[in-house]
Amino acid sequence: MPDTPALAALGWRPFFAEQITETERTPARVTEVHRNGAEAEGAEGALSLPPTLGATVGDWVVTGAEGAPRRLDRQSLLKRRAPGRGYEMQAIAANVDTVFAVTSCTRDFSVARLERYVALTFEAGAAAVIVLTKPDLCDDVAEFEAAARAISMDVPIITLDARTDAPRQALAPWVEPGRTIALLGSSGVGKSTLVNALSDGATVATQPARAADQRGRHTTTRRQMHRLSGGALVVDTPGMREVQLADADAGLARLFADLEARAATCRFRDCAHGEEPGCAIKAALAAGVIDHARVERWQVLKAENAFNTESLAGRRWDEKERAEGIRDRRARLGKGG
Ligand SMILES: Nc1nc2c(ncn2[C@@H]2O[C@H](COP(=O)(O)OP(=O)(O)OP(=O)(O)O)[C@@H](O)[C@H]2O)c(=O)[nH]1
Ligand SMILES: [Mg+2]
Ligand SMILES: [Zn+2]
Structure with a gap:
């Protein structure tokens, strides 16, 4: 039963199938986490989960014979030190195949910040791609590309205007059915614009960044997994002010x-x-x-x-x-x- 095409489309694979027991049923993938629990999607539709599972976006859960859901082991986990003064780890997304580390060819660009995204991606065993947006707003794209390219030989650099249909072609190698992508980057760099470019129609809210410095307005306020028309899954995240590494x-x-x-x-x-x-x-x-x-x-x-x-x-x-x-x-x- 747990090998249906509907589950495969959500990213289900042998790593998860091997974990479930005879009596466990209805695998579902967490698409959103909020104060009162989490929302998940399975082969039979949507389902709400209690907050006690400790699940993050991208997690798989199964329901046992007694009806109590259980979180499956993760194939990968993107995490950072939680912002603020406490000493806690914060899960960003689970079971991610590829991270698009997004920045723009504007004052947002910072090699040091990109290195942090790449390090936490490598730590999770996921692949990293650096996506440079807003090439239309700078005079020398090659300069940004050269700086990004020097970060790691293992990280492709893709430059694109996220508002056009360029992302579909340029990002096609990673946007494949059943694969999961997470978007990381500061507010206003165009993460949600990318989600929209990769789906059929505007599914996610976006908002103009400030004209003077292209800083965003924190439009996306919670992590959410979206299904793209091409069959991939993408986790859009709120712009991060700070990424501190821990356990990396x-x-x-x-x-x-x-x-x-x-x-x-x-x-x-x-x-x-x-x-x-x-x-x-x-x-x-x-x-x-x-x-x-x-x-x-x-x-x-x-x-x-x-x-x-x-x-x-x-x-x-x-x-x-x-x-x-x-x-x-x-x-x-x-x-x-
Ligand atoms: N000129 C230009 N504008 C872009 C490009 N990509 C995105 N934008 C614009 O940048 C603004 C911010 O885009 P969003 O997609 O809302 O940014 P975000 O990264 O999701 O921001 P948060 O949700 O706040 O984290 C929007 O007005 C987009 O139209 C680009 O390549 N060129
Ligand atoms: Mg957004
Ligand atoms: Zn030395």
Whole structure:
């Protein structure tokens, strides 16, 4: 029963089918989470779920013989440190195949911020694509593309005007039936405009960004999964003000694989790449073969990730001191760092 085309169209696959028992039925996928629970869609239609499941958008749930729904293990999870002062993890979306990290060719563009999106995507084991919108609003698209391309060899760069029908063709390789995409990016970069371009008609509300600086107005207010006419599923998200990494060691290691490989040849295993003798990073910097700003961002992200991971695990000893140190370094990096 759980292999119907209707379920496959929602992203159902063997990874989930293998988890359910004989008595469990009606798999459904969470499309929206709110205060009083969650909404899900299954082969037989929509269904409402209680808030106790701890489900996030993209999760699969099944209903057992006693009628109590259960959340299935996730194939992937996009997460960040929850914004604010608390030390909590926030789930962004589950079971995502590809992340479109969206930014515009305007003042929103920040390599440091894009690196954060890519790191949390890699951490989840998902593929990342950088989507550059609003090429019509800048003089030198190539400059933005070059900066984006330097982020990772594993991340394709797609430039498009999200208001046109260009997205359908340009994003076709990832927008396939049964595949799940999540959109990440600041408010106003055109995430919801992209959803509309990829569906038949305007299904999601959009709003003009401020003319002066193209900053958005936080039009989308909650994460929601949409079904595209071509058969893919897309999670639209509210514009993020801040993305802090936590529990993202593997994602950072993949994003900065070249630097990690060099660091492995430093004389000391715990080399901080400062004044230590035999530092391979310092040598490469002196030789001009690696970029100083990128090394600085790598170190900031590693320190922030280590700090957040530790804090989330409940070890809070010198957290205030370290938080201030990281904040100082981020301040020196400037926007998006
Ligand atoms: N000039 C230009 N405008 C665009 C482009 N893409 C989107 N826009 C416009 O940018 C504005 C904001 O787009 P939205 O899709 O609402 O942005 P969003 O990322 O969903 O923003 P939030 O929901 O606030 O996170 C809209 O007026 C779009 O028409 C583009 O490629 N070029
Ligand atoms: Mg939106
Ligand atoms: Zn070193």
